Amino acid sequence: IVFQKGGLVVFLAYLFTILKNVIYGASVFFTSSLSNSTDVLDLENVIYLGKVQYKNLINYTKHVDLLTIPFLINEITESTSPVKLFEYMATQVPILTTGMKECRKYESVIIGEDHDDYIKKIDSTIDLINDKDYLEKEMKDAKNNTWEAKSETIFNLLNENGYEKQ
Numbered sequence: 001i002v003f004q005k006g007g008l009v010v011f012l013a014y015l016f017t018i019l020k021n022v023i024y025g026a027s028v029f030f031t032s033s034l035s036n037s038t039d040v041l042d043l044e045n046v047i048y049l050g051k052v053q054y055k056n057l058i059n060y061t062k063h064v065d066l067l068t069i070p071f072l073i074n075e076i077t078e079s080t081s082p083v084k085l086f087e088y089m090a091t092q093v094p095i096l097t098t099g100m101k102e103c104r105k106y107e108s109v110i111i112g113e114d115h116d117d118y119i120k121k122i123d124s125t126i127d128l129i130n131d132k133d134y135l136e137k138e139m140k141d142a143k144n145n146t147w148e149a150k151s152e153t154i155f156n157l158l159n160e161n162g163y164e165k166q
Contacts, residue, residue, distance in 0.1 A: 061091040065126045069097040070118065085109065089142035092135050094128040096121055108138035 061067065067088040071077045081102040088095045089108060096110045097103040098118060104111060110125045112118025128134040143149065158164075 065129055067093050067095050071098050073098055086145045089138050094125045096125040106141045108141045
């Protein structure tokens, strides 16, 4: 099962009819693109959940095999730090993304360098679901990117520059 958000991911549903594609989200772009292409929703391998409350996402992600962020690489995505990446890390489900700069920083993120490479890496990334070494890297990345860890980094930098934590 592939769990994905946003209108850019509909192509996976067409390419991989053997995979169950669970699509969620309610952005204006996404909902309008789906309403204009109902054939996507008619595919047997697509489940469209609509808007999912943040607190309920974990109930879905614990049943999937792959989490993906298939953003097109452009000026906007090159300066994006997708928060969902850090949320994905905490789920202990393999992550496949396109080559955004922010995603390249993490050992646990599998990068599809281009369209063909991304497609080729879907199966091998899904195979990581039971790989203990991979899951340890993913949990390490998750723990290093909590708000608490980020705050501690900021406090340490301030301390190094003469400001004291109160």
